[in-house]
Amino acid sequence: VSAFSVQQADTWTPNGLASAVVVIDVLRATTVIATALANGAARVIPVAEVTDAFALRERIGPATLLGGERRNQRVEGFDLGNSPAEYTPQRVAGATIVITTTNGTRAFARAQGSATRLYAAALINAGAVAERVSAETGSIVALCAGTEGRFSLEDWACAGAVALRCAERGVELDDAAIAAAELFRAHRSDLYALVASGEHAQLLARAGFADDVRDAAMLDRYDVVPFFDGEALKRLL
Amino acid sequence: VSAFSVQQADTWTPNGLASAVVVIDVLRATTVIATALANGAARVIPVAEVTDAFALRERIGPATLLGGERRNQRVEGFDLGNSPAEYTPQRVAGATIVITTTNGTRAFARAQGSATRLYAAALINAGAVAERVSAETGSIVALCAGTEGRFSLEDWACAGAVALRCAERGVELDDAAIAAAELFRAHRSDLYALVASGEHAQLLARAGFADDVRDAAMLDRYDVVPFFDGEALKRLL
Numbered sequence: 060v061s062a063f064s065v066q067q068a069d070t071w072t073p074n075g076l077a078s079a080v081v082v083i084d085v086l087r088a089t090t091v092i093a094t095a096l097a098n099g100a101a102r103v104i105p106v107a108e109v110t111d112a113f114a115l116r117e118r119i120g121p122a123t124l125l126g127g128e129r130r131n132q133r134v135e136g137f138d139l140g141n142s143p144a145e146y147t148p149q150r151v152a153g154a155t156i157v158i159t160t161t162n163g164t165r166a167f168a169r170a171q172g173s174a175t176r177l178y179a180a181a182l183i184n185a186g187a188v189a190e191r192v193s194a195e196t197g198s199i200v201a202l203c204a205g206t207e208g209r210f211s212l213e214d215w216a217c218a219g220a221v222a223l224r225c226a227e228r229g230v231e232l233d234d235a236a237i238a239a240a241e242l243f244r245a246h247r248s249d250l251y252a253l254v255a256s257g258e259h260a261q262l263l264a265r266a267g268f269a270d271d272v273r274d275a276a277m278l279d280r281y282d283v284v285p286f287f288d289g290e291a292l293k294r295l296l
Numbered sequence: 297v298s299a300f301s302v303q304q305a306d307t308w309t310p311n312g313l314a315s316a317v318v319v320i321d322v323l324r325a326t327t328v329i330a331t332a333l334a335n336g337a338a339r340v341i342p343v344a345e346v347t348d349a350f351a352l353r354e355r356i357g358p359a360t361l362l363g364g365e366r367r368n369q370r371v372e373g374f375d376l377g378n379s380p381a382e383y384t385p386q387r388v389a390g391a392t393i394v395i396t397t398t399n400g401t402r403a404f405a406r407a408q409g410s411a412t413r414l415y416a417a418a419l420i421n422a423g424a425v426a427e428r429v430s431a432e433t434g435s436i437v438a439l440c441a442g443t444e445g446r447f448s449l450e451d452w453a454c455a456g457a458v459a460l461r462c463a464e465r466g467v468e469l470d471d472a473a474i475a476a477a478e479l480f481r482a483h484r485s486d487l488y489a490l491v492a493s494g495e496h497a498q499l500l501a502r503a504g505f506a507d508d509v510r511d512a513a514m515l516d517r518y519d520v521v522p523f524f525d526g527e528a529l530k531r532l533l
Contacts, residue, residue, distance in 0.1 A: 065447075067307075067468075100316070177495050206471075209470070209471070210470070212471035212472075212474055212475055215471070215475050216475075234443075234444075234446070234449040234451075234452075234494050235449075237449055238447070238449055238476075241479055241483065242478055245478060256474060259471075
């Protein structure tokens with residue numbers, strides 16, 4: 060029987076190597092990543108710093124798209140911000156995208172080296188990721204990026220969405236996973252309201268990104284599993 | 297407006313002095329403390345180590361009762377274990393009780409010095425504590441003891457019980473408090489089933505303490521607010 064645990068990225072102390080870690084940053088990194096891959100991006104490379112992103116474009120070539128945010132805003136000189144709606148098929152099909160965000164890419168950095176396989180999940184692809192990771196043997200960790208080190212309601216709800224579907228496939232949940240799964244179950248039909256009540260959603264709404272919150276709350280919109288191959292996130296299958 | 301936050305004791309990094317910290321260890325330390333005070337104990341002194349308990353009895357006098365557990369069992373030479381049902385009025389009325397438990401007393405140690413006022417809550421007195429702390433101005437922290445440093449479902453549900461009642465009185469909840477409050481709201485009518493599904497409850501049931509889980513899940517059984525005066529927990533009012 061596999062075991063499913065939910066952890067906060069900033070306080071997680073890996074206890075050995077997990078079979079699978081699912082990085083979750085619903086607002087907005089993993090929603091952007093899932094959208095980009097669903098819309099045909101070839102790969103998404105998460106990097107920690109803005110300077111890393113520019114350096115990587117130098118190396119890979121000028122066709123590389125740079126995306127992400129600092130203080131919620133698109134970085135100067137970047138092609139894309141951190142709104143999922145920007146990552147249209149017209150814009151991203153076939154592209155290599157280098158992305159850097161405040162919380163999400165830090166969570167990826169923490170997860171690397173602590174997991175055999177690394178995935179990215181958001182509410183928009185929680186079902187697809189759950190179907191995939193429930194087939195893993197061993198320990199599965201849902202790693203919530205949070206906001207500046209703090210617990211985020213939307214990441215917790217997404218961890219619950221993945222956990223609940225894994226439990227339905229026989230995976231055993233730890234206490235945090237049960238709590239998250241039960242929260243998701245209770246709010247499955249009004250996920251947008253739940254997400255919108257969170258601190259990060261309210262911050263984004265004030266900054267003019269209310270549509271991003273709506274996009275991020277569309278449960279199972281995409282049947283895409285972002286898988287990290289050691290260098291980039293790619294669509295599985 | 298006061299702000300309510302939920303934190304895990306082992307990862308909490310206090311950001312300044314909280315107005316009030318509510319220590320929660322439903323299975324079983326704070327349930328025992330609330331029961332003892334509701335049944336007339338004069339004071340309950342939480343200490344970290346078994347040797348501290350014996351030393352304190354030497355100092356205070358032989359009438360002092362020693363209570364608590366190691367590996368879930370009563371400590372040899374102690375008068376009481378860690379089952380709320382042991383703390384009857386016959387046994388504890390008027391008594392000074394020194395208590396040491398694996399997780400709960402560690403949480404008290406962490407909370408001391410980080411809060412202006414320190415309370416203890418369990419599901420059996422969540423309503424009374426909420427009524428009291430919702431009158432606080434400033435920041436309120438529900439500090440979940442957890443189990444050996446891990447998230448505990450029953451502590452989270454109790455934090456949610458306190459948070460929800462505080463929110464009803466106008467206190468603002470952070471994301472973790474919203475998540476906990478919504479879980480409590482969804483399971484208010486079947487709290488025993490929720491608590492019993494947690495890891496710690498299952499461990500206790502296997503160790504022969506299933507009744508303790510049932511006792512711990514009795515929401516608002518007692519109208520008692522355990523308040524730490526710098527030395528001991530006493531009944532407020």
